Amino acid sequence: MPLPPSDSPACPGRSDSPGSSDLARPLLRVDGLRIGFADGEAVRGVSFELWAGEVLALVGESGAGKSLTARALLGMLPRGADVHGRVLLRGRAVTSADLGRSLAWIPQDAMSALSPVHRVEDQLAFAVRAVARVRRTEALAVARRALAGVGLTADAAAAFPHALSGGMRQRAVIAMALVNGPELVVADEPTTALDPERQEQVLALLRERCAAAGAALLLVSHDLEAVRRHADRVAVTYAGRIVEAGSAELVLGRPVAPYTRGLLASLPTAGLPHRSRLPVLAGGPPAPGAAAAGCAFAPRCPHAGDLCRGTEPTARPVDGRTVACHHPFGEAA
Template identity: 45%
Template sequence: MTGQAGTGGDVPVLSVRDLEVVFPTPDGDVQAVRGVSWDVYEGEVLAIAGESGSGKSVSVMAALGLLPATAQVSGTIAYRGRDVLAMTDKELEKLRGSAISMVFQDPMTSLNPVMTVGAQIAEGVRIHQQTKTAVARTKAVELLDLVGIPNAPQRVDSYPHELSGGMRQRAMIAMAIANDPDLLIADEPTTALDVTIQAQVLDVLERAREAAGSALVVITHDLGVVARTAHRLLVMYAGRIAETGMADNVFERPAHPYTAGLLGAIPRLDAPKGTRLMPIEGTPPSMLAPPPGCAFAPRCPRATDICSQETPALRPIGNQLAACHHAEDQYHSHNNKTKEDRDDQR
């Protein structure tokens, strides 16, 4: 349904099918997620990318039961075959932090300011593993050391405000992997960090994933993060999947104009000298009243009458899936452009 299977087997750790999320507001219903389906497999890194408001974070928050009580959620979310949407609050509490963990975007608002980072890590260990306080503290020191925080035996007693932004994010990663989760979710894990620290945190995240043996879902608007970390890429726009496939294939031959636009808007070291970045014109639509047909049509350079009349289905194009009436043209034109760029560089 969402591209090739992952690297760790045929049974997904988390499976999302026909997910719909609606937020009632005084102005009307916000259709945040509209019929999204995806899987993530053992040992796999899945990146979900798109602009702000595309629905990427909401689709994952639904899987953890972290949406507001007013949110209307339908579809199926299954963790190893168990229906997450049917779980009680107590069952969800047991699932979160043990089987599924999350690294949030801003650690300063996620960490408790009046507890030491070591105490916060140890608390999760004690709750889920039923260990003694001393054992949990030792585990916290080991985890802080694993994620690259220097002088971990001393830093375990530091408060969040005493750590730099990069170190706080490392502490969040340590907390997330404390119970060796099956699935690790990172929501914009590097957005608030400078470029140098971003690279370090991504390395830490990958080491932590390998140490815990977790599958990883990375939510991001930064395709540089995708290129560095992901096996598979899912691009969302206006609450729907625009394109999905193996990350290398999508980067080399995007089949959706939106994906091509995202790639054209980021700098590349291998681009010919003098190449200009090409921003995507316009803005995403209001999800209070999504436009008919393809939501990207008002911003799309390839749009024709059919685009504003019929919603395109997600279908195979080359080695990936794309929801575009003109996917073949986009896919083949990008192939030709890539060939011309290579010829120019010779």
Template identity: 40%
Template sequence: MSTVDDLILKVDNLQTQFDLGRRVVRAVNGVSFNVRKGRTLGIVGESGCGKSVTAHSILQLLPRLGKITEGSITYYKDQQEVVLSQLKRNGTAIRSIRGKEIGMIFQDPMASLNPVYTIGDQICENLQQHEPISRKEAMEKAVEMLTLLGIPKVSARMKDYPHQFSGGMKQRVMIAMAMVCKPRLLIADEPTTALDVTIQAQILELMKDVQAQYGTSIILITHNMGIVADMADDVAVMYMGRIVEFGSVRQVLGSPQHPYTQALLRSVPVLGIDPNARLQTIRGSTPDPSEKLEGCEFAPRCDYAADRCRTVPSESILPDGHRVRCWNCRGGIA
């Protein structure tokens, strides 16, 4: 159980929607979770389940058509509570927290880095925005962080532009920008997307090193169960804007209770599998989030759906604290 002294972030019944003319897309629909100090929370699920929207809601980085309609996001700083969900999107208060207190590694470094500014300029801008230091001091800190992240010939590369870096190097630069102010919480949105497995392993190892050195809490957003098993302490499984299962990595991956979590794990390739064997898939497709469904959203794709699944399931809390949003949380192949 988390105590207030142990918490760095609390998300309670978060609901975020996008108004698209006659359609309303409920991207996040009643999400609740805690992030503990020095721990890593993995958020997993298929594309479109609401993982990234949840992360953007935390920092008020939603596009113009998106808005938080209900719930709260509370950041705990020096025994004070800052309700992030009540701050103005571009106000001084939230801008003082973005990058300084809470850093974010965005999903696509190709689109997140400004192509007309050097790498050094972009990292220093973040530093000087939040700390009263000179340009020279900012450059020194930027060099120190890039060196820690394994970029060779740092002093020369500080003058290079994003197009002069490989995909893996761009991702390291993104991590440097997110970590240079030593934030207490780091949100990593698919930090290894489009990288080969060798670079993926290096990036994840770098994140572990940074966490160990600075005691940083991490929210790791991914669809890769292997990364979650390696990095996370706690796991939230999302489907259709809801958390359908939450617990420690041992509980969720070792004893999955929700049929959706079980299906995700069955679809993961296993080393030594018969090369002629077909990977299992989750039948059907994710419903349109603008349509209101009766009962459990996963029921149309679930192998264990019953009549009672036509009504909305309540969340069950097992004796070990494992949370499952399913009428039959002990069913299936757990």
């Protein structure tokens, strides 16, 4: 059963449907985002756009700044964060009032988003009533339709979170994220705690439900194969910067940044001989604030030269995507 649209009577008070002028500009625009802490900058000038209805994936190794970037969009950064740059939703600054309305969050661990002492359907009804002035019975009806829309039975909807499997809890969190008709859903490694089969089911469901609701999806992930199947565009992050961004087909099919190629080459492949050594990307990313002058990937890059070690590359268009690299593959010297 489909979820109610944002202008449904089940969600009164939401009269912010996009006009024709809104369709000509990105839903979300991030300009020069920098996030620093006492030990240095963890996100260093990240910029990207996200259009209504599309799926954009942020990928990269742990510590690349993916989750911090996602949390910055929602005002959920840890204490002590020093933030600069702009985050605009349909051309206006994002505020805390947008969370739960225009913006929704799906964390890695579903239990961190669910109360252990309330039934699942009641928690969704609370979320509905936090946005819309409706009776409890009406909010419960909306909650139950939303839960049915992600494949949860009436018994599961009436259960406490601890009684559900990990996959069922993640489905409940997806329903909660979408119940108020957000324009943007931010999902931070939403399938980390699930087995591979359920990971694929949940990601497919998440994309399907976002598409049905007309919501854009920002997906933070380290799973490049899942991203290849479910994302429209990909932004590859390294040491707090985006090093390659473009369509998933281009970036993951014909990468030109050495770091992107290294990530893809490190994936295990079918037919790998028994007991053979798994491929790895040698070395590790620098700690926040520890990146040397020049390209942060230069110490690990087999193609780095003096220019790479002395001058930080700026993002520029190369072969249909944007790349921050002095010597991308396929470009004439």
